Amino acid sequence: MDINQLEVVVAVAQEKSFSRAAETLHRTQPAVSQAIRRLEAELGEPLFDRSSKDGTLTAAGSVLFDFAQQMLNLRQHAHSALKELKDLHRGKLTLSANEYTVMYLLPLIPVFRARHPHIKIEVKRSLASRIASEILGRETELGIVSFKPNDPTVAALPVLTDELALIVAPDHPLADKTTVSVRDLGAESFIAHNVPSPYRDRVISTFQKYKTPLNISMELPTLEAIKRFVERGMGVALVPRLTAQSEIARGQLAALTVREMKLERRLHLIYRKGATLSHAARAFLRVAKELQKAGV
Numbered sequence: 001m002d003i004n005q006l007e008v009v010v011a012v013a014q015e016k017s018f019s020r021a022a023e024t025l026h027r028t029q030p031a032v033s034q035a036i037r038r039l040e041a042e043l044g045e046p047l048f049d050r051s052s053k054d055g056t057l058t059a060a061g062s063v064l065f066d067f068a069q070q071m072l073n074l075r076q077h078a079h080s081a082l083k084e085l086k087d088l089h090r091g092k093l094t095l096s097a098n099e100y101t102v103m104y105l106l107p108l109i110p111v112f113r114a115r116h117p118h119i120k121i122e123v124k125r126s127l128a129s130r131i132a133s134e135i136l137g138r139e140t141e142l143g144i145v146s147f148k149p150n151d152p153t154v155a156a157l158p159v160l161t162d163e164l165a166l167i168v169a170p171d172h173p174l175a176d177k178t179t180v181s182v183r184d185l186g187a188e189s190f191i192a193h194n195v196p197s198p199y200r201d202r203v204i205s206t207f208q209k210y211k212t213p214l215n216i217s218m219e220l221p222t223l224e225a226i227k228r229f230v231e232r233g234m235g236v237a238l239v240p241r242l243t244a245q246s247e248i249a250r251g252q253l254a255a256l257t258v259r260e261m262k263l264e265r266r267l268h269l270i271y272r273k274g275a276t277l278s279h280a281a282r283a284f285l286r287v288a289k290e291l292q293k294a295g296v
Helices: 003-015 018-025 029-043 059-086 101-115 128-136 198-209 223-231 241-250 279-293
Strands: 092-097 120-125 142-145 154-168 189-193 215-220 237-240 254-258 264-272
Touching (some): 003 018, 003 029, 003 059, 092 101, 092 128, 101 120, 101 241, 101 279, 128 142, 128 154, 142 279, 154 279, 189 237, 215 223, 223 237, 223 241, 237 241, 241 254, 264 279
Parallel strands (some): 189 215
Antiparallel strands (some): 154 237, 154 254, 154 264
16 A cells, blocks of 8 residues: 555545546546555455446445545655755754853854744753764764864864953953963963863963963862852953853953964854754754855
């Protein structure tokens, strides 16, 4: 039993005629009759009363007709659902990001949502070291990382260049400067992120290189907490500028460049190379490329 046979059963029952059903289906009458005979042979039951000339269903035919209508309706719903996905009227976009790289989404998601308001967006928080594995394991479709993965099965689209910034409270003695030297920071109390990273190692080695003490007075688990403590004058911190740009713009924090630590990070959108991405993911990549070209 296949969907085409069920389509013939429904057409004959609705048209009350083999010949009219053939016209509706754009087939010949012998082809319609043959399809019914084959189905009856498979089921071992007559589906139409041959003594009637108006395509009257038998009891078995009535039972099959109800199921056939449901199957055809499901097929139509499936086609409609797939078209909605293609037209971005439904669907879900899944991404992985960490506490830092999720900030890249702030200007991007509003643009995407304005174009595709029916797409649900789900951002999964993850460690940077795990995001590529989640992409390859199909846990998420896209990821945002601050490095280019070495795995050849991962495609990486560069989307933003960020830099390390020294943040201080607005009333801090250094707040009116734009650039400082490592040697200017020997007396400062630093608030650090307690998650190890290559950038933390480079900061430590730079202070050692210039024989300047790095006084870490406090370690906190999130960048958000670090910013709040710096605002209160509890110390200074080195963070990616992207993570503090809102507070800098509002005057809640001041940001400086450390001359010997112009450490740039390039953020990448990553996905499985050669993967068949969802319509939503492809649309998201298009928006990301547009904003990257526009310098946003």
